[in-house]
Amino acid sequence: MKVTINDVAHHAGVSIKTVSRVMNNEPSVRKDTVDKVQAAIAELQYQPNAAARNLASSRSFSIGYIYDNPNAYYVIDMQRGLLDACRKHGYELIIHPTNAKSPDIVQEVLELVRQSRLAGLVLTPPFSEMPHIASALETIGVPFVRIISGSTPSPKLSNCVLIDDFTAAFKITNHLLELGHTDIAFLCGDEEHSSSGERLAGYQAALAKRGIAANAKFIVPGSYSFESGVQGAKKLMELSKKPTAIFACNDEIAAGALFSARLMHIAIPQQLAIAGFENSPFSRQTWPPLTTAHQPNVTIAQQAAELLFRHTKPNASKTLSDKQPVFIPELLVRESTAIN
Amino acid sequence: MKVTINDVAHHAGVSIKTVSRVMNNEPSVRKDTVDKVQAAIAELQYQPNAAARNLASSRSFSIGYIYDNPNAYYVIDMQRGLLDACRKHGYELIIHPTNAKSPDIVQEVLELVRQSRLAGLVLTPPFSEMPHIASALETIGVPFVRIISGSTPSPKLSNCVLIDDFTAAFKITNHLLELGHTDIAFLCGDEEHSSSGERLAGYQAALAKRGIAANAKFIVPGSYSFESGVQGAKKLMELSKKPTAIFACNDEIAAGALFSARLMHIAIPQQLAIAGFENSPFSRQTWPPLTTAHQPNVTIAQQAAELLFRHTKPNASKTLSDKQPVFIPELLVRESTAIN
DNA sequence: TAAATACCTGACAAAGTTGTCTAAATAGCG
DNA sequence: CGCTATTTAGACAACTTTGTCAGGTATTTA
Numbered sequence A, B: 001m002k003v004t005i006n007d008v009a010h011h012a013g014v015s016i017k018t019v020s021r022v023m024n025n026e027p028s029v030r031k032d033t034v035d036k037v038q039a040a041i042a043e044l045q046y047q048p049n050a051a052a053r054n055l056a057s058s059r060s061f062s063i064g065y066i067y068d069n070p071n072a073y074y075v076i077d078m079q080r081g082l083l084d085a086c087r088k089h090g091y092e093l094i095i096h097p098t099n100a101k102s103p104d105i106v107q108e109v110l111e112l113v114r115q116s117r118l119a120g121l122v123l124t125p126p127f128s129e130m131p132h133i134a135s136a137l138e139t140i141g142v143p144f145v146r147i148i149s150g151s152t153p154s155p156k157l158s159n160c161v162l163i164d165d166f167t168a169a170f171k172i173t174n175h176l177l178e179l180g181h182t183d184i185a186f187l188c189g190d191e192e193h194s195s196s197g198e199r200l201a202g203y204q205a206a207l208a209k210r211g212i213a214a215n216a217k218f219i220v221p222g223s224y225s226f227e228s229g230v231q232g233a234k235k236l237m238e239l240s241k242k243p244t245a246i247f248a249c250n251d252e253i254a255a256g257a258l259f260s261a262r263l264m265h266i267a268i269p270q271q272l273a274i275a276g277f278e279n280s281p282f283s284r285q286t287w288p289p290l291t292t293a294h295q296p297n298v299t300i301a302q303q304a305a306e307l308l309f310r311h312t313k314p315n316a317s318k319t320l321s322d323k324q325p326v327f328i329p330e331l332l333v334r335e336s337t338a339i340n
Numbered sequence C: 001t002a003a004a005t006a007c008c009t010g011a012c013a014a015a016g017t018t019g020t021c022t023a024a025a026t027a028g029c030g
Numbered sequence D: 001c002g003c004t005a006t007t008t009a010g011a012c013a014a015c016t017t018t019g020t021c022a023g024g025t026a027t028t029t030a
Helices: A005-012 A016-023 A031-044 A050-057 A072-089 A105-115 A131-140 A165-178 A194-209 A226-237 A251-263 A297-312 B005-012 B016-023 B031-044 B050-057 B072-089 B105-115 B131-140 B165-178 B194-209 B226-237 B251-263 B297-312
Strands: A062-067 A092-097 A120-123 A144-149 A160-163 A184-187 A245-248 A273-275 A292-294 A330-332 B062-067 B092-097 B120-123 B144-149 B160-163 B184-187 B245-248 B273-275 B292-294 B330-332
Touching (some): A005 A016, A050 B050, A062 A072, A062 A297, A072 A092, A072 A297, A072 B092, A092 B072, A092 B092, A105 A131, A120 A297, A131 A144, A144 A194, A144 A297, A160 A297, A165 A184, A165 A194, A165 A273, A165 A292, A165 A330, A184 A194, A184 A226, A184 A251, A226 A245, A226 A251, A245 A251, A251 A273, B005 B016, B005 B031, B062 B072, B062 B105, B062 B297, B072 B092, B072 B297, B120 B297, B131 B144, B165 B184, B165 B245, B165 B292, B165 B330, B184 B226, B184 B251, B226 B245, B226 B251, B245 B251, B251 B273
Parallel strands (some): A062 A092, A062 A120, A120 A144, A144 A160, A184 A245, A245 A273, B062 B120, B120 B144, B144 B160
Antiparallel strands (some): A292 A330
């Protein structure tokens, strides 16, 4: 029933320690010995005992994913990608939803690392953008990977997966401009998420390139929530000079704006074009469906985990290029911005 | 830095084993000894080493949650509830999204249990309704808790948390009847989910009680997806005799029906009332917001985990009543079924 | 007060793996 | 062919906790 390393060693005609060496990709094992051992492992369907491994080596085989994101679709996609990578490498994923605004969040994270003896962490916004969390993790020497907004890899961001929100936002704004809109408003996400700032910058850059003067009233602060979209659109449509298009910082805000427009009996897209960001499932389920930018979250998460494992596994092959992945979300045009 | 059981024992002036006994709620420890040990544990902030515990006791401190549900909000809520309970009891949660229709799903589940050495499992539909999974788990002796549709506790369902879909569906249908509707259609969810059948039965019972003859064309088979709602509503509105109200098996289907109605330029709720089920966040974000039944998923998940821990922990206090929890989702009236 | 009983505690081995250190095998070189 | 240098393999302790069982300490009863 239960196959131990002993059985494998016996079966392969080597010592326990040699099997252990093979398991951990340690050097100094002859090629044919490795083959012999791997054959035995396969034949006996040996599963190493994680607890014993943890105990003896005092390293663990789980990574943590800390998040505070009201967007369930985003979280599920991230989990999916992380789990894919974990399964591939024989790790386990410890999920930890929590409140980023909690005053002792750093303490909580350190506690989690200690308690669950994590080999590493994956951080998404807002955690990936909190310098005190990064420095605390560096202090205790736990590897971590951050998923953040950015377009240019740099040594300082060596443990980051970058998402080029700027370029994607530029493209969306450009799409609206090409439809003939010039009065384009922007509904911001949470200020503490740099993605919101990056997207705003992309929007502004696109306008500037066309020589359109910025209208401060068209930039509405808010948060990544449906409710924020509802309020933001309401505010915009009460202006004496109304925008003809709204670019919302994510799909949820866009859906809120859409909702708000319905309340005010504004026809979409005839009277007002609305674009979102993220391509979350409900961007397809609003009426009309939302133009948005597709963010491949599952793939992003996979890459993040792979990057983490490179730091985590001492003997992993370093052949994979260490260059930072940069993802540029793609424009997806749907009916909410059709030509009017 | 690292506090071991040894330090605690020393600090409390007892043997290592006694500390262990206290940790595990074992009997035969005098009250004041317990207090002494607990004081020492608290003072030193001792964190037991999970790996060593697993190894020595060959039991583990993680439970698994297996799911295959496209509804991200549902999954996130379940995770939240399970995690709450896990944190409280010092367990870890291993999430395992997978494909319920995979031919060797039983094998996969058993593999997961073995690999991650799970102390127990929580199953939601469709897994909770697959008899071969339950029997496989019983065979290998792993405790598990199922969240299923049902209204009457019974010894056979001793490890179940019940959700009374029948009664909730009855209430929703009744609400539509009270608004004056008599031509009420029903959009089914997946056939293999018993919740769909229960909700259908509740709908039928409510109609029958009013003496309204069932119209077979008003019952549309489908699945728990937005797309299914789109198709189902289309089919219904193409009938020569159209319904004036639609009760969809969940919010996602209802949102699809709403979408479909928009396509066909049908005013909601004036020409057609639509009700959903579940109170997922987007039932508030459609236009108009959906009448639905609120299912307290976080609480349900917590209870499920608590039930599981009662089977998992050998020395836990059995004082808690062992009666099965039954949840009846509550009617939530919103604009999609306002009086016309 | 002594004996019997119940209750409580501790010494030691055990769990399955890895780290360390030493011994053996092999290769290279003269 | 023999010696050294280097690579490879194995013996044994270590990691931290729990299970077993023997022994010790209260408590009760005669």
